[in-house]
Each structure stands twice: as C-alpha cells, then as structure tokens.
Amino acid sequence: MRNPKVAHRYAKSLLDLATERNEVDAVEKDMRLISSTIQESRDLELLLLSPVVKGDKKENILKALFGSHITEMTTGFIGIMTSKGREAVLAEVATHFLELTKKRKGILSAQVITATALTEEARAKINVIVSKLNSGGAVEIEESVDPAIVGGFVLKVEDKMIDASVLSQFRKLHREFDDDSYEAAL
Template sequence: MKNAVVAKRYAEALYSVAGKGGQADSVEQELAGILDVFKSHPELTNILEHPGISIDAKKKQVTELFKGRVSDLVLNFLNLLFDSRRQDALTDVYTAFVELSDAAKGRIKGEVESAVPLSDEELNELKSKLGANGQQVEFTTKVNPDLIGGLRVRIGDRVLDYSVSSQLNRFRQTLKY
C-alpha cells in the first residue's frame, strides 16, 4: 500500500457513513465494481490520475461514467477523493473497507495451500475447525505440489504448516546436530 494510514482513515469514514445507513455491503460491491472498471480500462485510470487534467474535469468524467450505476454515497466519496487529490488511494481504501467489513461481520480470510486439490467436504471441515468464537472463515485455495502432502494455512499473520515438506525440513535440521 502506498499510504495505508490515509487509506484506512478514508475507509473508516466511508464505513461509518455506510454502516449507519445499512449500506456497507452495497458500498463494498460498488467499490469492487468501480475497481473492476478501472482495471479493465487502464487508459481511464491514466486519465484520472494525469496531473495535467483539472480536478473538475476528472470529477465530471467520473460522475458521467458512474451516475445511476452506483449510489450517491459512493459517487460523493469518489468526488471527495478527487477533491483531496487522493484518487490513487482508491484500491487501498477498498482493501481497508473490506477489512473493516470483515471484522464487523466476524469474517476471517485466509489461504490454504495443499499438494492436491481439496474437496468441498475437506474445505468445510477445515472451516469449521478453524472458525472459532463464532467467526466465519473464508479461504482461497492454492495447489502447491512442492508441499508433497499436507496443508499450509495462512490466516492473517499466522501460518499453520502441516506439510510433509516442512516436516522433512525440520527432521533434516535435527539430523545436522
């Protein structure tokens, strides 16, 4: 993140307003949609971040592009970002907004690496075992044959490594002494 502190402040302000209006979920979806538009049209991003184009012209372009497609709250927020010359922080604001939303709903996001693809049943069992204290766990999965067998689970800054390759490495280390 370029400026995580600034992005977090904007996200907190937006989440506060959206939460009071019961719009947090829709705002999250609208921000994701806006970012998808920017990703699929990089020339638009270049125009909106170009220093030679006036802020008013950028705001007019954004309003024309998204009016009727997103809520007034999100459109006003985008204009606020432009007024503050923080339009380049939109991706970071979205990431911070999603983190706030997840925390409020008791959701935890993680990543599961396995040597072979996991079945839905195995993933559900893993979610139920790791979802303590009423928290809901959502995983992205990744297949990594280098693990040989077992799993490596990342949740936040915690890593649970139950892979065969790491066990072999630990065993190799004990044999060195």
C-alpha cells in the same frame, strides 16, 4: 502507491458515514464493484496512479465508468478522494472497506494454499478449524493451489499462519542438516 494507513482511514470514514446513513450494504456493493474493476483493468489502475492526469479528469472518468452503478454517497466519496489527490489509493480503500465490513459482521477471512485442489472432505475439515478460531462464527475461505508446496497445506488466518506443507518440512530438515551438530555426535 501503497499507503495502507491512508487507505484504512478513508475506508473507516466511509464505513462510519455509511453506518450513520444506514447504507452499509449498498456502499459495500459499490466497493466490491470498484475493487474488482480496478483489479481487472491495468489501464484503470495506471490511470489512477498517473501524476500526469489531473484529478478532475480522473474523477470524470470514474463517474463515466461507474456512473449509475454506484450510490450517490460513493460518487461523492470518490469526488472527495480525487479533490484531495488520493485517487491512487482507491483500490486499497475499497479493500480495507470490505475487510472492515467483514470484521463488523463477525466474518473471519482465511486463505488456504494446497498443492492440489481441495476435496470436499478436506474443505470441510479446514472450515471446522477456521470456525473454531472464530468461536463458531461465520468464515470466508479463499482457496489457492501452489504445486511448489508439494503436499499438505498453508493456512493463513488474519495474522496467524499454520504451515503444514511438505516444502516447509523439507526446508526444516535442510536447516537441521546444515547445522553441523550431527558431525559432533559421531
């Protein structure tokens, strides 16, 4: 159940509360644990999404799973979410919370997709590009490899995208040739 608005509201409320209690770092650690655990366990994800399993049972499972590994505040927050029937968006809340904490710390997140693994030289150049977009501030770059782009790179920073891939250039040429303007010129 994807519901980014609800997840964002819960994440913002949790961040506000954690800030008020000066526990942002501890809750951030909890959210990283929760996010990675749900991503790695399809069974847990399906359990949280299941309308058949009651909320109190889900809460007990989450307490047993995370128990002493998370703070009291996060445990209470999970309790509130399950009592409101919002446990299905827990993974999204964790993701939004981590994004909000990065933003608050001035860290800019970016994704770079290349046809082959980045060399150190290419990684340094991309760091410079993204760092300029963040006025020299801290950056966090997620790298992935997709051989389908043939060459070049695709860089995504927040809502901006630079597509310097060979695949996109091929597509652009294909569209130009489909446009019959070349025949008219002859």
